[in-house]
Amino acid sequence: MLTVLLVLALLLVMVLWMRTARSALPLPPGPKPLPFIGNVFDMPTKRIGPALRELGGKYGDLTYLNMLGQPMIILNSHEAAVGLLEGRSANTSDRPRIVMAELTGYMWEFAIIGYNQAWRVRRRLFHTFFQPSAIPKYHPVHVRECRRFLQRLLATPEDFMPLARHVFSATIMDVVYGITVADHDDPYVSLALKAVDVFSSIVVPGQYLVESLPFLKHIPSWFPGAGFKRQAKRWSKVVRASRDAPYDVAVDAFTRGAARPSVVTSCLENATREQEHVSPQDDECFRDVAGLAYLTGADTSLFAIQAMFLAMVTHPGVQRKAQQELDAVVGSNRLPEFSDRDSLPYINAVVKEVIRWHSVVPLGVSHRVMEEDEYKGYRIPAGTILVPNAWAMSRDPRVYTEPDAFVPERYMKDGECGSNVRDPEKYQFGFGRRICPGRHFANDALFITVASVLHVFSIEPPLGRDGKPAHVTPNINLDSFLSYPERFECRITPRSAQAEALIRRNHEVQSVL
Secondary structure (H helix, E strand, O other), X not given: OHHXXXXXXXXXXXXXXXXXXXXXXXXXXXXXXXXXXXXXXXXXXXXXXXXXXXXXXXXXXXXXXXXXXXXXXXXXXXXXXXXXXXXXXXXXXXXXXXXHHHHHOHXXXXXXXXXXXXXXXXXXXXXXXXXXXXHHHHHHHHHHHHHHHHHHHHHOHHHHXXXXXXXXXXXXXXXXXXXXXXXXXXXXXXXXXXXXXXXXXXXXXXXXXXXXOHHHHHOOOOOOXXXXXXXXXXXXXXXXXXXXXXXXXXXXXXXXXXXXXOHHHHHHHHHHHHHOOOOHHHHHHHHHHHHHHHHHHHHHHHHHHHHHHHHHHHOHXXXXXXXXXXXXXXXXXXXXXXXXXXXXXXXXXXXXXXXXXXXXXOOOOOEEOOOOEEEOOEEEOOOOEEEEOHHHHHOXXXXXXXXXXXXXXXXXXXXXXXXXXXXXXXXXXXXXXXOOOOHHHHHHHHHHHHHHHHHXXXXXXXXXXXXXXXXXXXXXXXXXXXXXXXXXXXXXXXXXXXXXHHHHHHHHHHHHO
């Protein structure tokens, strides 16, 4: 007994010593904070990813900021992000509190909730439907909606941006809810668009003072400076409806025996088979999982495809090389299928370069340190917000030669897609236990869309007044949580009369089906 007590006492002394030693370590370097407000003015509001990388150039891969007393560390390198978010994932998988998410009712979006049991339950259910072994069953939906997209693009090529939104919205709405969206002005698509705009506004670090001073949440809406509360109240109706409206339609169809196969249908069938009813707890979980799948899936894929169009306009050599591969593998008598994927290494490289070249979520999703830690000689205080600067990682010149250029060849080796260059999927979809569980579905959507569009269309710069191709400058908006290409023009035309006939013939087949 005495031996046990001595061992326990020794362990306690060691723990206390380690904590004391850790607390004596320096914080990571960063700009000098001002009294009371800290580094509030050092947090950029425009072109956030590049601006934070500039700070990293001055202070290192770990840049420390004091945001009104809230410790924050910007992770400007892949090595730092992996070291903390994967190597220490048991301690860094939490999420920071987002007060605006609480005020708008967005806490059903389980990608931003804490590392707790509610998250584990939802994550596990989501993974059931979107793990690698499950997603091939969604291939027919991907193919069908992509071919409808080609037909619409043939009819109104100038509308390629809204048409791209429609194809991904239609695909994910079918997969998740079994709902067919309208060709124009679909209410669910419009609702989701508004909800995504709200989400993008509230999750950018440092965007709202209430995030650094949570007690402001309790001030009256009429109080001077409480405009954020009035805005949150207006937003809350959209946020709630974006989750509930399509789910309620799917539940009604299930109740009437008219439900189509979907994620929601499977959830309801499993619950009623196992327990003869859907409990309130299960109902909330199903709503959350379906809502997350739809809201995050549609817009992230949309912005990536918009970037693909921009890349093809500005890099015609890449387009020619991709089309040569498609011609050789697929031929001129049919459209690409998922079965062609392994035979299209350059198309796969184009997809990877789209993911790298355009960081859809330039700052990733922030993590939170649960207990004080140490990393490479620096103290990481408990409660620190960790911000993985994915944009900086995508532009690391030590990894990517000419990082601002669109170069799919960087992933090619001996005619195959698989060089030693870092795969952008290792940082663009998050890290550790909070990595995006829908990344495989998104990758499938990108592949079939890129392959199909490039197989039958030429994407070229618009013509100027002199009749010559105008210069198109890539311009990416990097001011919010989701980045996207600013509006640009291009000419989208069938590659040949045979390509146009192929589009029309497949549309007629889809219409019959």
